[in-house]
Amino acid sequence: MSDKPLKFAIFLSLVLSLIAFWDHQVTSYLKEFVVLIHEICHATAALFTGGVVKGIALHGNEGGETIATPASFRGSFILVVSAGYVGCSLVGGLLLRAGFSGRHARQTLILFGLFLISVSVLYSKLGELAYFTGILWGVGILVVGMLGESISILSLVFLGTSISLYSIYDLSDFADKLSDSDAGILAFWMAGLSPEDLSSEDVPKAVLFLGYLIASLWSLLSIGIIIHFLRSSLHEHTIEVTEDNAKLADWERFPGDLSPEAKVWLEKRGVDPESGIVIPPDTFFGMPPKDN
Incomplete structure (x- = not known):
């Protein structure tokens, strides 16, 4: 029997719980953690494209900053700026997949910490x-990974859900702080302007349109990434369980257990299906035949 409905219910419950307590003080610590992941994705993209990372900072108001010098080729800036939200979706999707598949959960959590x-x-x-x-989060994740496989699986699903949800939710409020958001920064850059050159009241319509377009594209891409990892992990796990069950069933049937058809076939040919001994012709099992 597939466990897809149960795991999807767990994922949906976590999403609804996080939304319900989104503005709670406890959730603020989780948000700062996800913002850090967001900034780390910027830094990772800068390093992978040949740039230099000078520092990562959090401002305490769900805002962060990555000070980096992108590589010289033009597309590197687009990749580094886009890596914040898209990278968070990738991280969240990978953690969800590791949690739902249940394979190497402890090792994954320890390496992440x-x-x-x-x-x-x-x-x-x-x-x-x-x-x-x-x-603090790294040490905490490291300790949880050492406690056992079950708690590691739950932690991976929780962290993956939290990172994925925040990476999508945070894109919705970029219009209130366009010049400070990743979508706004990329929109200004693509228009050949700098956010410092204009106040929020003087934002050109072209930049505003580009900002909405970029945020929408990132949202669709992030949602697609999360759905892909979620579906692939559940599908892969179901196939794995089915194959294991089939192998287990074959192992239990071989060599001692025979199917009913095989037993009948052996009995008709005078062989005891339990012991493999040839049955003498004058040996009867069960009720003897009635005389006509």
Whole structure:
């Protein structure tokens, strides 16, 4: 029997719970963690495209900043700016897949914790919010990964859901702070302008349109990435369970258990299906035949 409905119900319950407590004080610590993941994705894209990362900072108001110098080729800036939301979706989708598949959950969680600690030490300043957020969450994730497989699976699903949801939700409020958002920064850059050159009241309609277009494209791409990982992980897990069950059934039937058809076939040929001994012709089992 497939466990897709149960796992989808868990995912949906987490989404609804996070939405219900979105403005709660406890959730604010989770938001800062996701913002850190967002900034780490910017930094990772800069490094992979040949750029230089100078630092990562969090501002404490669900805002962050990655100070980086992109590579010289023109498309590198687009990749680095887009990596915040799209990268968060990839991270969230990968964590969801690792949690739902149930394979190597502890190892995945431990590596993720070590990665957070390493990035925080290398690219955030000692004593600042980004440093403490990365270290505390990294150590916490590391400890949970050492506690056992079951709690690691639940933690991966929770973290993947939280990162995925925030990466989509945060795109919806970019219009209120266009010049400070990733979509706005990319829109200004594509229009050949700088956010510092204009106040929020003087934003050209072309830049505003580009900002909405970029945010919409990122949203669709993020949703597609999350759905892809969610569906593929559930489908893969179901196939794996079915194959295991089939192999287990074959193992249990071989060599001792025979199908009813095989037993009848052997009995008709004078062989005891249980012991394999040839039955003498004058041996009867059950009720003897009646005389006519």
